[in-house]
Amino acid sequence: MLTPLAAAGTEPEPFHPPSIADFFPDIMLFADPTIEWFGSDEPIFGINRIMLIRMLSALVIILIFVLGTRRMRLIPTRGQSIVEMGLGFVRDGIAYDLLGEKDGKRFLPLITTIFFMVLSMNITGIVPFLNIAGTGVIGVPLLLALVAYGAFIYAGVKKHPGAFFKNALFPPGVPKALYIIVTPIEFVSTFVLRPITLTLRLMMNMVVGHLLLVLFFAATQFFFFSAGGFYTLFGVGTLAFGFAFTLFEILVAVLQAYVFALLTTVYIQLALAEEH
């Protein structure tokens, strides 16, 4: 089991260890239409706490950017300059920097969407009362990884029609005999590992972040109110760690959003730059 610390005592308030089940809360809405899914019945449109958190993140992002870009002025107000800074960071720092202005403009909507969607769903992991990242469940990371996968293949095929896969799998300038080794490596690294690593890097960061925070705060709760006495000192320690890791999780949330958007852009760049 994934809960080795579940040493529930007989105290009035037992220790609540973090669990992977936190990411699969009960379905609250639309539990009805179900589908046979890998051996169990799953609701098709089920909405649980995670889905609500994701929708809330999306709503916040929509409100910030739709209202923030309404009636924009040449000389920005303070609010407008924050919105401009966010969009400018993705535009200049990621898209134009790696793809140049022409291609950067083509893929900018996609890259901007990925960055802000991931960022807003990551940050819910440390927002009080939400306390779990919307990207901690595989759906969003997997979907975005597949979108990135489709985007770089589309970019490559559009730029080098007919030659993209050949160039990617049989890089020019390599002795023909070496293709026996090179081609499988290229295939796995480019077309198999990229979406998997994108998905797992994001999801696991968020899952681990959540488990760590819950562990620290649950332990604090346990030491302060269940164990008491001498153990309160431990509680101080775990609370401090929890605070430190909350700050760290902010960094991770921003960093993972940046990494996801950056890697998507790098893959597109590599596809566009593929040698003839």
Place this chain on the structure above:
Amino acid sequence: MLTTPLFLVEDAGEATPNPLLPTPYDIIWSAVIFVVLLLIFWKVVLPRMQALLDERAAAIEGGIKKAEEAQAEAAAALESYNTQLAEARAEAGRIKDQARADAAKIEADLKARAIDEAERITVQAHQRIEAERQAAFSSLKTEVGTLALGLSEKVVGESMDDARSAAIVDRFLADLEHDTATR
């Protein structure tokens, strides 16, 4: 159980779902949110941002252009001012030269006229003097003759007839004139 992939075998009831297996609702709602966000960024937010950037670039370019225009205008104004100034200077010089020439001409005219006048006055004076002299001479001639005759008559005691006396007077005067001429 038959179609379950290997990593799902740990089928320990409902307590811990496999986190690597996406549920249908997870995928569906993720996709819905992604599409909504993509459309909003693509069709609303980024075009607005781009419009603002274009507007800002245009404003900066317009400002630069306006400044350049103003500068060119100022340069043109300065040039025209300078040409006008040069023209005015040339005009003033010309007027001055003209005035100088006119003054010289007037002066010369006046001088010439004065000389003429002076000459005329001189000639007139000469003429008058000559006339006076002639008049004085002739009256003197008669008076001197008469006086001399009277005197000589008194000296001689006899009168002379007019014809002889006239001849004597004339001879005397001719001698006199001769004397003055030789001296």
